[in-house]
Amino acid sequence: MRLKLDEQGHAVVVDGKPVYVYEDGKEIPFDAAGTVATITRLNGEAKGHREKYEAAAAALKPFEGLDPEAARAALTTVANLDAKKLIDAGEVERVKAETVKAYEDKLRAKDEQYKPVVEERDALGRKLVQQTLGNAFAGSTFIRDKIAIPPDAVQAIFGQNFRVEGDKVVAYRGEEKLFSRERPGEVASFDEALGLLVEGWHGRDSIVKGSGASGSGARGSGGGSGGGKSVSRAAFEQLDPVARMAHIKGGGTVTD
Numbered sequence: 001m002r003l004k005l006d007e008q009g010h011a012v013v014v015d016g017k018p019v020y021v022y023e024d025g026k027e028i029p030f031d032a033a034g035t036v037a038t039i040t041r042l043n044g045e046a047k048g049h050r051e052k053y054e055a056a057a058a059a060l061k062p063f064e065g066l067d068p069e070a071a072r073a074a075l076t077t078v079a080n081l082d083a084k085k086l087i088d089a090g091e092v093e094r095v096k097a098e099t100v101k102a103y104e105d106k107l108r109a110k111d112e113q114y115k116p117v118v119e120e121r122d123a124l125g126r127k128l129v130q131q132t133l134g135n136a137f138a139g140s141t142f143i144r145d146k147i148a149i150p151p152d153a154v155q156a157i158f159g160q161n162f163r164v165e166g167d168k169v170v171a172y173r174g175e176e177k178l179f180s181r182e183r184p185g186e187v188a189s190f191d192e193a194l195g196l197l198v199e200g201w202h203g204r205d206s207i208v209k210g211s212g213a214s215g216s217g218a219r220g221s222g223g224g225s226g227g228g229k230s231v232s233r234a235a236f237e238q239l240d241p242v243a244r245m246a247h248i249k250g251g252g253t254v255t256d
Contacts, residue, residue, distance in 0.1 A: 035184045035185065132164050133155065138151045140154075141191055154246070
């Protein structure tokens, strides 16, 4: 990225923040104070992780060079030798096996007892996740202002890129979280992340409004009138099945 300059060669400042231009042409004010605060927080978290690692390494130091399998075999032998004063070592193993089996039987019985409750809990969890994602798409300002198809159609295309983590909706591209350009070090908000996903999607021009939009994400669809809902036959055939369905479901048309 590069610093944006005015005609006199001076840095452009918005709300006291210098504006930087990214490779894709987007202009973002750089919040230096927020970035420093984020870096300080992340450094503190890294220090905490390092201290935990060092403590764990110190605790394991006395066991360096110890063969776990040999140690386990030795402990078993000692346990059997001590028990031999009462019963034969072979009997010990039989008693152990019976004890383990009885315990596993109890666990299985308990699993069967609570299985309906667990299944209901998991189903409610999945329903809550879907409802949370649905609400996020339905209430999206970005979809309302920039996208020409309804929220449920947008969710059909990009829903798999979002996960509910705690009380937040977090966006992913593959297995990598999408981070904010406006707030370095923080995950992108729902609308910012959706904008980034739409910008990089191959079928972008078939869903972005072709008129009345401005800023990032606004580009002509090449499909005539109707807020970008009309696309050419060639453009339509380049879309994947999900995008085609979303276009038709959103009231889009195809022109020859």
